[in-house]
Amino acid sequence: MMLRAEGVRMFYGDFCALDGVTLAINAGEFVSIIGPNGAGKSTLINVLTGALRPSVGTVRFKERDISGIGPARLARRGMARSFQLVQVFPDLTVVETLQAAVVSRLGRGTRVFALLERDSEVREGALEVAELFGLADKAHTPAKQLPQGDKKLLDVASAFALYPEIILLDEPTSGVSTRDKHAVMEILVSASKRLGIKSIIQVEHDMDIVFGYSGRIVALHQGKVLADGPPEEIKANEDVVNTVVGRKAGAFERGA
Amino acid sequence: MGLVATVMAVLPLLAPAYHVLLMLPFMAYAVILLGLNLLFGYSGLVSFGHALFIGIGAYTGAVLTTHLGVRSLELILLASAALGALVATPVAALCVRYVKIYFGMLTLAFGMVFYTFLLKFYRLTGGDEGMQVLRPTLLGQDLGGIPKTDYLVGPYYYYSLAVLVLAGLVMWRIVHSPFGLCLRTIRDNPTKAEALGISIVRYRWLAFVISAVYAAVGGALLGPPTGNVDPTLAYWTHSGNIVFMTLLGGFANFFGPVLGAFVFIFLQDTVMSVVPYWRLIFGAILAAVVIFAPAGLMGLVARRRPAEVAHT
Amino acid sequence: MTANLVNILLGGIFHAAILFLVAAGLQVVFGVQRIFNLACGSFYALGAYVGVTAVRAFTGAGGPPALFILPLVFGGLLVGLVGVVVERGLLQFVYDSDEAFQLLLTFALVLMLEDVIRMTWGTAPYSTSGLYLVYGQVTLLGARVPVYNLIVIGASLAIAVGIGWLLTRTAFGRIMRATADNREMAEALGVDMRWVYAKVFTLGTALGTLGGALVIPTTAAMSEMGIELIVEAFAVVVIGGLGSMRGAFVGALVVGVFRAFAIAVYPELEMLLIYLIVIAVLVLRPRGLFGGAAV
Numbered sequence: 001m002m003l004r005a006e007g008v009r010m011f012y013g014d015f016c017a018l019d020g021v022t023l024a025i026n027a028g029e030f031v032s033i034i035g036p037n038g039a040g041k042s043t044l045i046n047v048l049t050g051a052l053r054p055s056v057g058t059v060r061f062k063e064r065d066i067s068g069i070g071p072a073r074l075a076r077r078g079m080a081r082s083f084q085l086v087q088v089f090p091d092l093t094v095v096e097t098l099q100a101a102v103v104s105r106l107g108r109g110t111r112v113f114a115l116l117e118r119d120s121e122v123r124e125g126a127l128e129v130a131e132l133f134g135l136a137d138k139a140h141t142p143a144k145q146l147p148q149g150d151k152k153l154l155d156v157a158s159a160f161a162l163y164p165e166i167i168l169l170d171e172p173t174s175g176v177s178t179r180d181k182h183a184v185m186e187i188l189v190s191a192s193k194r195l196g197i198k199s200i201i202q203v204e205h206d207m208d209i210v211f212g213y214s215g216r217i218v219a220l221h222q223g224k225v226l227a228d229g230p231p232e233e234i235k236a237n238e239d240v241v242n243t244v245v246g247r248k249a250g251a252f253e254r255g256a
Numbered sequence: 257m258g259l260v261a262t263v264m265a266v267l268p269l270l271a272p273a274y275h276v277l278l279m280l281p282f283m284a285y286a287v288i289l290l291g292l293n294l295l296f297g298y299s300g301l302v303s304f305g306h307a308l309f310i311g312i313g314a315y316t317g318a319v320l321t322t323h324l325g326v327r328s329l330e331l332i333l334l335a336s337a338a339l340g341a342l343v344a345t346p347v348a349a350l351c352v353r354y355v356k357i358y359f360g361m362l363t364l365a366f367g368m369v370f371y372t373f374l375l376k377f378y379r380l381t382g383g384d385e386g387m388q389v390l391r392p393t394l395l396g397q398d399l400g401g402i403p404k405t406d407y408l409v410g411p412y413y414y415y416s417l418a419v420l421v422l423a424g425l426v427m428w429r430i431v432h433s434p435f436g437l438c439l440r441t442i443r444d445n446p447t448k449a450e451a452l453g454i455s456i457v458r459y460r461w462l463a464f465v466i467s468a469v470y471a472a473v474g475g476a477l478l479g480p481p482t483g484n485v486d487p488t489l490a491y492w493t494h495s496g497n498i499v500f501m502t503l504l505g506g507f508a509n510f511f512g513p514v515l516g517a518f519v520f521i522f523l524q525d526t527v528m529s530v531v532p533y534w535r536l537i538f539g540a541i542l543a544a545v546v547i548f549a550p551a552g553l554m555g556l557v558a559r560r561r562p563a564e565v566a567h568t
Numbered sequence: 569m570t571a572n573l574v575n576i577l578l579g580g581i582f583h584a585a586i587l588f589l590v591a592a593g594l595q596v597v598f599g600v601q602r603i604f605n606l607a608c609g610s611f612y613a614l615g616a617y618v619g620v621t622a623v624r625a626f627t628g629a630g631g632p633p634a635l636f637i638l639p640l641v642f643g644g645l646l647v648g649l650v651g652v653v654v655e656r657g658l659l660q661f662v663y664d665s666d667e668a669f670q671l672l673l674t675f676a677l678v679l680m681l682e683d684v685i686r687m688t689w690g691t692a693p694y695s696t697s698g699l700y701l702v703y704g705q706v707t708l709l710g711a712r713v714p715v716y717n718l719i720v721i722g723a724s725l726a727i728a729v730g731i732g733w734l735l736t737r738t739a740f741g742r743i744m745r746a747t748a749d750n751r752e753m754a755e756a757l758g759v760d761m762r763w764v765y766a767k768v769f770t771l772g773t774a775l776g777t778l779g780g781a782l783v784i785p786t787t788a789a790m791s792e793m794g795i796e797l798i799v800e801a802f803a804v805v806v807i808g809g810l811g812s813m814r815g816a817f818v819g820a821l822v823v824g825v826f827r828a829f830a831i832a833v834y835p836e837l838e839m840l841l842i843y844l845i846v847i848a849v850l851v852l853r854p855r856g857l858f859g860g861a862a863v
Contacts, residue, residue, distance in 0.1 A: 075453030087451065089444035100441045103434040104453040110462065112435045113426070119434065158452060302668040350851055356667045357604055361806060362850050368799055369843040376836040493795055496606075496675045503672060533687055539679030546673045547661045 008057035017043040019223035027198040032210045035220035041203050049081045050074040080164035082156040084171045090144035098126035101161035132191045133157040169202040219244050276409045282521045283416040284477035289513030290427045291470020297507030299463045300443040304360045304495045305367025309340045309468040311490030313475025318387035318485045329392035340472025348464035374487035386486025389479035506552025571710030576828045582717045584824025585724035589779030591804040591816040593772035599748040599811035600768045606674040608776045609798030610681035615777025616789040617689050618647040623696045633702045644781025648774025655769040693788035700785030720782050803846045809859025
């Protein structure tokens with residue numbers, strides 16, 4: 001059991017964003033978290049990634065308490081995330097962004113006098129990830145000049161470059177055209193295998209993607225876990241279908 | 257860069273002594289600004305108290321030469337660097353937890369604490385009259401015999417130049433190191449940097465301490481030419497001026513600060529020879545830079561040569 | 569002994585009264601526009617110089633000395649209109665810039681105003697001499713206090729009350745508080761930001777210039793007064809809390825009285841102690857006594 005949230009409640013003043021969420025993610029799982037807007041997905045992500053300290057309850061990663069430890073320390077412990085609203089370094093090139101991640105992974109950030117361009121391990125590590133994500137041909141493009149889809153890939157790729165054990169992707173295909181979504185997901189899946197990432201958690205709205213790739217789905221509604229299980233079970237769950245999935249019966253017939 | 261270095265090396269032989277003398281504070285400020293740029297340009301922190309470290313460096317030179325009989329400029333520079341680092345360690349630890357305006361305010365307060373100390377404890381520091389700095393020995397050579405101008409325009413000039421070049425080379429490596437890359441990530445997008453495991457506080461602290469060492473070394477170089485150091489070196493407006501110089505030249509660009517120091521010093525001298533109201537003109541220049549050209553002079557140059565802007 | 573204490577205390581309160589005005593100007597601008605105006609001290613200096621000029625012109629033209637306070641206040645307030653020029657002509661161009669640049673622009677103002685003052689009035693101290701004693705002195709608990717000082721303290725209190733009234737009872741005050749709280753929302757609700765900003769900045773400037781004018785009779789206008797006062801004003805707003813009026817009031821009292829006692833007891837320490845308090849406040853309770861926003 002790698003990531004475990006127990007009895008997590010999150011209050012913003014009087015408003016209860018998460019109401020008793022208990023969740024356990026194991027190695028080897030691909031979990032999708034779904035739910036309508038306002039269900040508490042963002043809050044849950046922030047709690048799971050140590051950005052928010054839960055009002056009640058605990059969240060542990062590899063048996064160690066991570067409530068509110070902050071993203072930097074969590075990343076160093078082996079869990080990385082990408083963002084719903086793309087987060088990149090506008091003035092850094094693709095390769096520089098990936099190098100930063102590799103530098104962080106290798107713990108070389110305090111090497112003050114070493115020349116980066118002579119560090120072959122960092123350079124090769126960055127290029128490898130760039131190739132896995134199909135960004136190698138844009139290696140020297142500053143991130144702000146990338147098309148939106150590539151920015152998204154870069155955000156995700158740099159998180160992958162940390163070789164995390166668990167990665168949390170916040171809407172990895174949002175902003176990506178429908179035609180490209182599957183391509184992106186294929187890249188993500190093969191990259192995780194190549195880089196040895198043990199588990200993937202994603203927040204997704206696109207049910208095609210959710211049912212097409214997840215081994216397990218967690219449905220959130222009004223701060224509570226409505227259902228938690230394999231896709232067939234979720235599909236059959238009336239409550240979930242009504243509140244979260246919507247009556248697009250045709251959609252998941254095609255996608256699964 | 258090689259061209260500039262050559263020009264500077266040959267200058268004392270060609271130019272009138274007056275201008276060569278003006279190069280001395282320029283070189284000192286260039287060293288200071290190389291360091292400040294690490295804090296301002298590469299880490300995005302505006303300090304209004306950086307003059308604190310200039311003061312530390314300057315007064316170290318004064319105390320060593322007049323009270324402790326140490327005249328070796330090498331020792332003075334080393335001591336200044338060490339003291340700068342020593343003071344910066346706790347100050348930085350405190351300040352880097354805050355950002356933007358609170359960082360500016362905290363640094364301003366620290367700077368003013370030191371200024372007030374220098375001003376009020378006159379028995380120790382000489383108060384508003386400051387302290388003398390006796391002519392230091394260069395590489396063990398006591399050049400007390402030669403006239404002051406010859407000393408400054410000759411050996412001292414080349415010594416300062418060597419220090420500046422050395423400081424520049426070291427800073428070049430720092431900026432192009434893994435550390436430098438991490439700083440740039442923090443400047444560009446702190447949220448993403450943290451998500452990549454880069455601890456903002458830790459790196460900013462390191463940048464602060466390094467820039468403090470540079471400021472102290474530059475401050476130590478400021479002493480000998482005038483032979484006197486005074487508390488105004490640590491005053492908050494002095495801190496403001498060096499930030500101004502960095503902005504003028506173009507922050508986040510490696511050579512920007514050096515250019516800024518050069519323009520500031522020579523422009524100030526030119527203006528002052530005509531009318532004493534350099535602040536009015538400089539204030540207007542600063543306003544213009546902030547409004548129209550925030551990337552400074554180097555930024556203006558870059559706009560005309562977009563292909564070469566790749567990265568600094 | 570009591571006389572001495574009362575003397576110090578009243579001196580401190582007088583200084584606090586002036587400090588409050590300048591700090592209030594700072595707070596108003598920071599609270600609504602989120603800009604820390606380093607030039608508030610310079611406006612203070614400007615008010616001082618203009619105040620002296622106004623009084624001298626008045627008495628020179630035959631005005632009765634007892635009424636000197638009128639041209640003083642009038643001059644002080646009038647020069648506050650410089651705020652409009654500064655806001656429309658300079659500040660408005662950096663509203664969307666990084667905080668660092670805004671700060672640097674106000675620093676540019678500091679530089680420019682310093683020389684403007686120098687150009688207009690020279691560098692020698694400039695005063696109205698003992699004119700303020702025309703109101704005589706009173707004895708309070710054994711200490712002799714100029715009535716003028718009491719007038720200023722009273723005026724400052726009145727202004728404090730006035731600002732409080734402005735913020736809580738008037739429509740403009742509500743707009744100010746709304747903008748301070750949430751600028752985008754206020755804009756979305758139809759508030760014309762340009763107008764608000766211009767008025768707020770001018771108010772802030774005028775408070776500063778008024779403070780400078782009022783202090784003048786008791787001291788001389790000197791070229792460094794601006795850059796020296798900003799650090800005190802800055803201490804006030806840090807201790808009181810950025811953006812808070814109550815903070816400006818309490819902070820001014822703390823700094824003013826503390827400084828008065830420090831000077832009396834151990835002159836070397838004076839501002840040193842205050843800066844240390846500022847550092848302590850920034851580290852232990854960054855939002856000060858009454859400040860709101862998180863660091």
